[in-house]
Amino acid sequence: MKYFDVIVIGTGLAGLTAALELVENGKSVIIFEKEKVIGGRTSSWDEDGMIVESGFHRHIGYYKELPRVLRKVGVDPDKIVQWEENVDVRIKGKKDTATFGMSPIFGPIDMLKGVLGNNDILSWKDKLSLARFFVNGFIEYLKNPDSLDRASVRDYAKKHHVSEHALHYAVIPLSAGIFFLPPERYSCKVFFGLFLPAIQRFYRMRIGGYLGGMTELFAEPIANYIKKLGGEIRTESPVKRLLVEDRKVKGVILEDGSTVNANYIVLAADIGSAKTILKEPFLHDAAFHRLFQLKTMPAVTVQMEFTKPVLPYDRTTFGPLTSLASFAEQSRSTFTHVPGRLSIILTPPEKYLTMDHEEIVRQVQKEGKELGLDLESSLTNYRVVSRPEDFYSLEPNNDRYRPEQKTAIEGLVLAGDYTRQPYFATMEGAVVSGIKAAKIILQS
Ligand SMILES: Cc1cc2nc3c(=O)[nH]c(=O)nc-3n(C[C@H](O)[C@H](O)[C@H](O)COP(=O)(O)OP(=O)(O)OC[C@H]3O[C@@H](n4cnc5c(N)ncnc54)[C@H](O)[C@@H]3O)c2cc1C
Incomplete structure (x- = not known):
């Protein structure tokens, strides 16, 4: 039976990044992916004749680790992204659009126009209330981010007297638009935490759409690089359960009943699947108590x-x-x-x-x-x-349950956007979690 140093479960950005770092450092790695197509939430595929994707994604200019990984595998991020300096907000019932600049360096005029203009949509009073809301939010995030997780964006906006109009045309587009949640269900910690790097790295700030499907643009180049360095990737191979003995991982059992052994497992499945895989051995284990509470x-x-x-x-x-x-x-x-x-x-x-x-x-x-x-x-x-x-869930009071990558089980490491890293549920967050997971294995 073939034995591996590391089994990685999942070919999303977290799993691929962890595998890449591990094969580069001489580890023998096999990755199991349950789907036919690699990439997880950054994938694209042919669905009965129509090319679909996991959902439209925006590349953010402040990302650091995702571009670094892409460059390593020979992909120039600037060549796969169509940069945008502005975003549009369409106004319900008015057939009107407000345009806001996002990039102080690459589109300074548009940025100024967005702030100084759009007065029929946002009055100066609305704009001032927003400025107060953002400045206070960023200061509080820097001082005590966890305290912000207790408040919803709507509560925080109310506390800082953000007008209903400003809430509708500035705060809702940013909360519902970015993480699909209305402001009353959106944690303030996530809201301000996601924007803070845009202030800190303002000179890189802009957003971009991809020039192709994500599997083809980056999952495949990363996977090919892993294979070139000796890593194996098996698609349509769902992992059914973990093999654990005396609180040490031994390997995995696949859905087809076969067993594969390894010293380490990087569980890089999405949170729903990760919970399913961890349930059988660890549902009543105190070390995983918090993870099972993560909504x-x-x-x-x-x-x-x-x-x-x-x-x-x-x-x-x-x-x-x-x-x-x-x-x-x-x-x-x-x-x-x-x-x-x-x-x-x-x-x-x-x-x-x-x-x-x-x-x-x-x-x-x-x-x-x-x-x-x-x-x-x-x-x-x-x-x-x-x-x-x-x-x-990016709702208030949930962030505290996000687990570290290191677990109490010898050889078991978690990766994925839900694990603790500063970029929340984003591609950059997934990549950072993969790097952290690989580091734990390489240092042990
Ligand atoms: C609609 C949408 C829009 C988004 N927009 C943006 C955006 O604009 N910008 C941004 O930065 N991020 C965006 N994201 C978030 C980003 O896609 C994710 O944060 C990131 O891709 C998560 O990567 P991951 O590796 O943690 O998880 P995933 O990509 O979910 O990877 C997990 C992998 O594990 C596999 N798996 C699960 N169970 C098993 C099993 N039992 N055996 C084997 N394999 C298994 C899954 O099939 C999957 O491939 C968006 C996501 C969605 C869905």
């Missing part, structure tokens, strides 16, 4: 193809006060093989998890109309992608 949340996206573009340019757009949390036209950037394509993240996700897909599309078309979008007349194809438990 999860779903993500639901709808991806639509059209005979012509719906929007005049490919840019991140928010639809506050509707279910269309954030969306973008992608026919000039990510999916250029179709004349028109929109990827939409829905809020609140729970509402759409069990809804019939046709019904979801009807609802999206109706609410799209309220934002001045015609999502009906030239629609040719659509898919709904639902992920019931892939995210740890």
Whole structure:
């Protein structure tokens, strides 16, 4: 029987990064992935003739470790990203759009225009209330981030007298638009913690859409590099359970009944799957008590193809006060093989998890109309992608349950965006967790 130094479970960015760091340091590594396609929440695949993705993603200019990993495997991040200096907020019922600059260095004029203009949407009083809210939030985050986890964004906005108008057209686009949750369900710690690096690394700040599907753009290049260094990757190989003896890992049992042994396991599955795998050996183990209390949340996206573009340019757009949390036209950037394509993240996700897909599309078309979008007349194809438990919940009072990568079980290390690292549930967070997981093994 073949024996490995390390078994990695999952080919999301966390698992791939951990495996990359380990093979580079001479470890023999095998990765098991339950799906046919690698990449996890950063994947793209052909679903009955339509190319779909796990959901539209934005690359943030302040990311450090994801670009470093990409460069290592020969991918120039600037060549796979179409940078945007602005975001649009569409105003419900008005067929109007407010544009805000995101990049003080790459788009200073747009940034100034966004702050000084848009006065029909945000009055000077609204803007001042927002400035107070953000400054206080950042200061409090730097002083005591955990205290912020007790408050929801809505409560904090109320405490700092943010007007309803400013809440609707600035705070909701940022909370619902980024993590699909309305401000009353969104932890202040996550809200300010996610924006703080944008202030600290303001000179790199901008956001970008990918110039292709994510499996092809980065999961595959990372996987090929791992294979070149001797690592093995097996897709369609779900891990059923961990083999543990005397609180030390011995290997895994796959769904097909076969056993694979190793000294270490990096469990880099999403939180829902990680809980399932850990349940049998550790549900009543005090060392995992907190992890089992970490709540999860779903993500639901709808991806639509059209005979012509719906929007005049490919840019991140928010639809506050509707279910269309954030969306973008992608026919000039990510999916250029179709004349028109929109990827939409829905809020609140729970509402759409069990809804019939046709019904979801009807609802999206109706609410799209309220934002001045015609999502009906030239629609040719659509898919709904639902992920019931892939995210740890970003609601207040949940962050404290996020586990460290190191566990009390000898040889068992966790990785994934839900594990403790400063970038919350993002691609950068997943990469950082993978690096931390690999380091634990390399140092032991
Ligand atoms: C709709 C959407 C939009 C997003 N937008 C952004 C964005 O704009 N910017 C950003 O930075 N981040 C964004 N994210 C978040 C980002 O995608 C995730 O934080 C990151 O990809 C998580 O990586 P991961 O490796 O931790 O987990 P995952 O990518 O979930 O990887 C876990 C892997 O484990 C596999 N697995 C599970 N169970 C088993 C098993 N039993 N055996 C074998 N394999 C198993 C899964 O199939 C999966 O491949 C978004 C996510 C979604 C869903």
